[in-house]
Amino acid sequence: MIDVYIGLLVLWPVAAGLASLGQRSPATRAALVMATAAVLAAAAVGLATQAPLTASPAFLASATALHVAQAAAFLFPAFFLFQGLKEKHALVIVFALMQLALAAFGEFGLAAPAAVQTAVAVDGLALALVLVVSLVGSLICIFALPYMKHHEEHLHLQTSRQPQFFMILLAFLGFMNGLALSNDLHVFSAFYEATTLCSFLLIGHDQTAEAKQSGLRALWMNSMGGVFLHAGILLIQKQHGLADIQALVNPALWSGMSLLPLALLAVAGCVKAAQLPFQAWLLGAMVAPTPVSALLHSSTMVKVGVFLCLRLAPVFEGTTTGRILTLAGAMTFLGASALALGQSNAKKILAYSTAANLGLIIACAGLGTPLAIAAGTVLLVIHAATKGLLFLCVGDMEQAIGSRDLEDLRAVIAKTPVTALAAVAGSMAMILPPLGMLVGKWAVLEAAAASPVPVVVIAMVMMAVGSALGVVCWVRFSGTLMSGVAVGPQPAHTSPLSTGLTTGPILTLLAGAVGLGMAAPWLNALLLGQGNPLAGGWGLLPPLFIVAMLGWIIGLKVLGRQSQARLATPYLGGLPQAQPGSYVGPLGRNWTLSEGNEYATEFFGEPKLTRLAGIVALALLLALVGGALL
């Protein structure tokens, strides 16, 4: 049964994707996507009931599968090389060649590693990623159905390119599941490259010049990550003759030894997780259709990076490498949060916020204590649900008003109330106690405080500042959506798509984000099992919940009562309104009341801050590798 679940999780989406390639009928495609979603959800839940477990399904463990993985190590770089040559992109070519060289060295220059005991190991972390991919990812694929239809109508395409799009989208889920489940480093690296390929294709999907350029940027950066990954794997193979991840993650194995291979793997994770200074590829990915961004940000791609780091975390506990990794993660949390605050492009805000929150998870991985890992895992899950929700909401609102700028989204609650409120709830889920992200943040801070080293103190202060930046960013985001008066010239109003296929995923994700958020303490406790160091802290959460719930119930009741009330005229320095949204001012002119957020550009201006934070982050990563060398 377990093998069936695993098979369904990995192979079904790939197969469904291939099937959708030949399909030009939207109905069939929709049916395929829905079926995939159902299958993935069922299989993931089925697997969850059996976890923790180990297995060796044939399609991952057989010699053929291993050969395929070995071949993939050449095929993917070869394809990247081809792309690089086609587009004359030097960096892509360089990293593809390096990858090829490393693959050749691994194949012919090194002894084969010891055979992997079990091909699949499902622990809490792997299960978390599988659930995220299968549930959140599937919902995003469903959302993509109406979105892509509308998107292509908007682009006036001659022939639909949706078959390719959905093929990659669905296959992506399968690769992600494979990546989460595989216990063999080589298989893992094959899936890793597969996700790089998928993201390259998806980002470039619209085939505009900007999309192509962004796709290539994603490609060269992630193949650079691939170089680090391969180098790390080869070093491990050389040092320990191991490819078994479970066996590898054993602090005893590494005591007294250089952590260089793990540091290289961590850097590969940082690249995938779009940590500073590698955030550029994730920002570029914004040009892709919203479901792609949603998928890349929430359930796939970037999660590969944090998953890899969390996997290795137990080894990092108490090591210098781990501490520098914590510092690097905290730096990204701080830098990206500050960058997010200076943005008015809603998707850029989401992108920087993703980088920031992943930084927090990576900081957890660097700490490596059980509490930190549990916190990181909880953050991973809840971030996926919340960020997925936020992306879908922004995508929906964007299609409703034709702009993704926060200033244009002002007072959008009047136009798309359900989506806007879902977005507000989502952003609240990012920052508010007792919801998940905040509980995660809290756990990280307390875990960090337990560390005896002053270096971690700096990371803690960075987290404190980053956390405040995040609060400001999200309150302002939701405040703007809910702003009282719709003001300023509004962009052309295009027809919103309010099908069940749009609101369905949004509402499901909303329930997930808030529900999981509420359950975070128990989720955390579940992951930690016995000996939970925060047991005392959790104990006080119930009264907190009771007070909070009381406030919420009373508040909602008041909302119900007030929602029909006649509103007061706005206070405009005593000036009366001629009509809503304007007043008669100097020169007899009718002054339109317009509002703009404050971005404090002298503090959070993008170019300056990017350079500054990038340099610091790069220095930290160099220290990470260099420190491991020593």
Added chain:
Amino acid sequence: MKMLPTVIANLFSKPATRNYPFFVREPFEHARGELINDIERCIFCGACARKCPSQCLTVTKDKTEGIWTLEFFACVGCGVCVDVCPVNCLSQKTTHRPVAVERAVITLRGKLPERPAKKDRPDSIEKTAE
């Protein structure tokens, strides 16, 4: 920080506040307050009404009775009328006029003197102006 000595000194000294209305300071000797008319002495010459800059005084006469009206809400208390009054029947109290909750005018009636005083003769230019 430069203000620190001042505020600390304030804290340890008696407040400057006069606890009005529980403590009322004696008004200044020459304070120009409420305008009053000793109607018994008034000869209804109308000089005050003509000179009043805010035109809040009116003086009318019928056969035996003179009416002196003060629209006290418009009175600015300048004291010009007191200065020009030929018989010094107008004076100003040193206390301010009490507040009111309704609009009102003060109307005083008095007996006309036997013979109009000389100053009562109206100035022709000013008359036409009003």
Added chain:
Amino acid sequence: MSIDATTIAPANLLAEASKLKNDGYRFVTLTSVELDETNMEILYHFDKNLTLKNLRVPVQKGGTLPSISGLLFGAFLVENEIRDQYALTFDGLVLDYQGKLYSETAQTAASSPFCKYHVKAEPDSKTGSEPGIQQEGK
């Protein structure tokens, strides 16, 4: 008692003002004076070392003068005020309140609150009198 003032034609106003400015004179203000039914004059006051220099510019009721606010920004407020109160218009005002500096109703030659002699803009249907100058006030 009279004041020391040079009478100049409206056409020379800008040239004179810029000459005074270049001579180091400070702009003080404008004064509008209504002379009779049809005539007004505007006094331009300039100051240098506590000495006033005045320009007297005759102008017709409801007429137009060149604005010196482009040359001396400080004049925009008083020119608007005169526009409001005497319905004189100024050409090239840098900030034109359209006769609404002090009140919402734009002032016209027919309804200029500070004129003792009002210009009648429309024929009065009751009396049938022609539009023209009619004395009001005192």
Added chain:
Amino acid sequence: MARTVIPFGPQHPVLPEPIHLSLVLEDEKVVEALPTLGYVHRGLEMLAVKRDYNQMIQIVERVCGICSMIHSLCYCQGIEEMLGIEAPRRARMLRVVWSELHRLHSHLLWLGLFADSFGFESLFMQLWKIRERVMDLNEATTGNRVIVSVNVVGGVRTDLDEAQVRWIKDTLVEVEASIRSLQSTIMNDTTVCKRTKGVGVLTKQAAYDLGAAGPMLRGSGVAQDMRQLKYAGFDELAFEPVVETAGDCWARSTVRFRESLQSIDLVRQALDKLAPGDLAVKVKGKPEGEVITRVEQPRGECLYYLKGNGSTFLERVRIRTPTFANIPPLAAILPGLDFADVPVVVLSIDPCISCTER
């Protein structure tokens, strides 16, 4: 970047008087500012048609309550010039006493409001506490705290006796000590300087070209003060205009602070020179002709143009008040400011809107 439109006023807690500024902000920086007036406009110049030239004294006193004494002084001097008479020396000295007391209370009032505009509540309270002593001087000597009503054509209505002169001098010693104790706060305090230094800079050239008046002009380094015209009793008093060169809000407040001390000195000088004599001369004739008079108000140069036609009614009364001259410079320096500095800069011209609009 999106812009925010802020309707600043006419009712706004930091504006003591109604004026409207439509501010367009970008990241809380002013990019556009347009003033609107007319909320205090009464048209009182036209009351000259309905009130004779003596009654007009009470009207012009109420152009502005804070500078009332100096308005009527300017007006009376104009009428006296038209009639060809001169007030007696004692009257002229007394006019100096009350006009400088007015300037003193006005400057203290303004310094307080200025402190309030940058949130320094206790400084406001302290200055107004000192000011009450000056108000008592006004009330005890003239009968009214604010609108003293002492001027008449040809002189003054009210006299000072020896005891009052002594009392004024004694009180001023205490007032001066209290004001001096706040000098370091107003001029050197870190937070105050942070809010006033370098804020709303008006260069000497700009101030002169835009026609600024009073402390606004002197704060930018132009030594011009109408008291140099030696009107009233100033011809006998030692007087030197107070000048600062920085041109920012700090310079303006420092000018006013130093002027308040100067006013105390001038009151003392005038009281010392007070010799027995008549309070007013007999008025003969009706005003006729044109006259321009200028005096220095607390807010700067005030100009009256009076035109008489030989009747008791004046043909034209034209009042150009200092704030009227200071509004164009204000409109010129607002763009580029931080929104938080807007009230500070608006207050720094010491706006007297009731003067401006009359």
Added chain:
Amino acid sequence: MNLNTFSLALAGLVLAPLLGGVVAGVDRVVTARLQSRLGPPLLQPFYDVGKLWSKVIAPASHWQGLFVRWALAASLASDVLLAAGGDVLMCFFVQAASASFVALGAFCGSSPYSKLGAQRELFQLLAYEPVFMVAILCLAKAAGGFDALSIMAAQGPLLFKLPLLVPGLVFVVLVKLRKSPFDIAASHHMHQEVVRGVYTDYAGRDFALLEIAHWADVTVVLWICSFLWATGPVQMLVTGLVFLFAAVVIDNISARLTWRTMLGRVAPITLILATANLVWLYLE
């Protein structure tokens, strides 16, 4: 959760806001005396809230009533957490949620001043939150635990271990009490250039509830400050009052700064001081 904790929590729920009200009253009387005034009665803040409670006014937004109650719930929850000896860091997060709701409600309002106030409230949050959080980390490190009970049980006054925290905590108290020089989003005396800032659109009963939430907040902040000398209830009370008095005096001797100064100068400096103290604790 035992009965003792429950009764403590209940006491926090009821007494903390009342204490905050008294603090507000003391603040107003002392402020008046510093300004050489007689000042209002001590219970004036309660009259103010009672008055606001009975006012009838149309809301400026349909959402404000909701956010006010959520803010109140969050503020009370932070009181409850602290009173029951809970995790101070969590208590701080809960309180930050309250501030967020206040800002959100202000965003929903219709007056531009309300929204400007909301923006500034957020900048204020950005300035004091990190300092406060680092201060709590310091307290926890010095006392050896994050829960209020273990901090209060620490041996001896923590002040000697945490001297560099004092400027930071005073900064936080000033911001929370809405006092000069940091009354940027809304001033405790009823006006500034953004009129009433973040409170501009709240009125009537909503405003009364917000005032109670503010009292609860003030109690929490002063309570956390009093951890610096937590050798006994009296000492804690005195420490809290010392912080209050310091804030009131500073309010009366300084002008309001701008948010640019707060964010660019004051926040980094206090944060660096607090961080230095934290590093020092770790090095010891």
Added chain:
Amino acid sequence: MFGSFLKTSQVKSPWLMHFDCGSCNGCDIETLACLTPVYDVERFGVINVGNPRHADVLVVTGTVNQRNAVILKNIYDQMPTPKLVIAIGACGCSGGVFREAPNVLGGIDKVIPVDVYVPGCPAKPEAIMDAVVVGLGKLKGILEASK
């Protein structure tokens, strides 16, 4: 008990808002002077608020003209009930010395209902304090009557 506390509160916490409606500043500065140390109306719970939504007492100085009449009405409408209006000075009561000026409509009762008139030019701070006390008495009467 709660009810009676609320009633007491309403007359113990008059937050006043001052609107200068074309005054000559004389009454304005006297109104402001009320807040300062020597008079200190905060003894009666008075705070000077800048926002009609928080105000209980509207203190108006000056004459009404065409432009500020609209503002005055608007501010009055934005205040919560129950509210008091105090007209200060000769101008606020009747237009005072400016009644006949071209742009003056008259006293503020031409636009909004006035509860207390404070005569004087300018009204003395003591008179303004009297007006607050009288106004609160009137409010108390209204509250008693509504019981």
